[in-house]
Amino acid sequence: MPIVTAANLRKELAGSLLFEGVSFSVERRDRLALSGPNGAGKTTLLRMLVGESETHGGELSFAKGTRIALHDQRPPLDRGLTLREYSLTGARDLIETEEELGRLEQAMATGDHEEATRGWPGDAIHANVRQVLADGVVTELERANLLAVLTEMANCDFAATGSAQAEPMQLPIDDSAVVEMQQAVLVHTGEFAYGTRARCERLSSDMGALPVDSVTGKTDVLVIGTRVSRAWLNESYGRKILKAMELRKVGHRVRIISERWWFEHARRAGRVS
Numbered sequence: 001m002p003i004v005t006a007a008n009l010r011k012e013l014a015g016s017l018l019f020e021g022v023s024f025s026v027e028r029r030d031r032l033a034l035s036g037p038n039g040a041g042k043t044t045l046l047r048m049l050v051g052e053s054e055t056h057g058g059e060l061s062f063a064k065g066t067r068i069a070l071h072d073q074r075p076p077l078d079r080g081l082t083l084r085e086y087s088l089t090g091a092r093d094l095i096e097t098e099e100e101l102g103r104l105e106q107a108m109a110t111g112d113h114e115e116a117t118r119g120w121p122g123d124a125i126h127a128n129v130r131q132v133l134a135d136g137v138v139t140e141l142e143r144a145n146l147l148a149v150l151t152e153m154a155n156c157d158f159a160a161t162g163s164a165q166a167e168p169m170q171l172p173i174d175d176s177a178v179v180e181m182q183q184a185v186l187v188h189t190g191e192f193a194y195g196t197r198a199r200c201e202r203l204s205s206d207m208g209a210l211p212v213d214s215v216t217g218k219t220d221v222l223v224i225g226t227r228v229s230r231a232w233l234n235e236s237y238g239r240k241i242l243k244a245m246e247l248r249k250v251g252h253r254v255r256i257i258s259e260r261w262w263f264e265h266a267r268r269a270g271r272v273s
């Protein structure tokens, strides 16, 4: 669904026609450029989008939650801002979130709260945050993943148990023996403290494993993300676990390990610091 749809827009200035029949739509992730001679009405059209200039015909519609920031076509040069910072001044809250994340990463890196960040799962979350910040851009997927992981951990019945550790999982986990990752057909299931699925699969590949999506007779390793809800049986990752357990019953040697143990393998293999 488009974020912005303009249909047949019309604009008059002082009684004479500036433009008419202007239609376009903007999809998520689109980057559009508008070009035309001086005075053609480009700025006027943009002002119509933010409601600063009246429309004299046609329709404008926006997806729910759309935010528009209109910046002057002559950005101020004396404010010591980069172009990225200037254009993101329309989304100040996003910048603040990134800055906060940067400060937290610094605090973790310099050893504040060492007991929390050196041990599980703080170490995986720290590695997650480091990578999220590495390219200087926090994507929506990364943001959603971090939020899900942190919320889940903050919600872990702290009030009832007084423990900030996630509830122990009542699952058949083989976290005792070292697992051979080289050429292992490996499936991830659940949400990982370490990051998005793509990132976890990359780490598994780095360890020499072959990440795939579903559990079959060829599966060697099933890794269960730290964020496992109590209703795990009903979720798709719960079904992967059940499938792995069925396979074991009929003699397949699929290993089920926790994210923690998987992450420990990555650490031992020198794939994460």
Ligand SMILES: Nc1ncnc2c1ncn2[C@@H]1O[C@H](COP(=O)(O)OP(=O)(O)OP(=O)(O)O)[C@@H](O)[C@H]1O
Residues within 6 Å of the ligand: 013, 018, 036, 037, 038, 039, 040, 041, 042, 043, 044, 045, 073
């Ligand atoms: N407040 C205004 N009152 C009357 N006419 C205006 C007003 N603002 C702009 N115009 C006129 O409307 C037309 C379109 O102006 P607009 O600023 O939208 O053009 P533009 O395409 O952005 O031009 P530029 O390439 O110079 O930025 C021009 O003829 C301009 O003189």
Ligand SMILES: [Mg+2]
Residues within 6 Å of the ligand: 042, 043, 044, 073
């Ligand atoms: Mg202009």
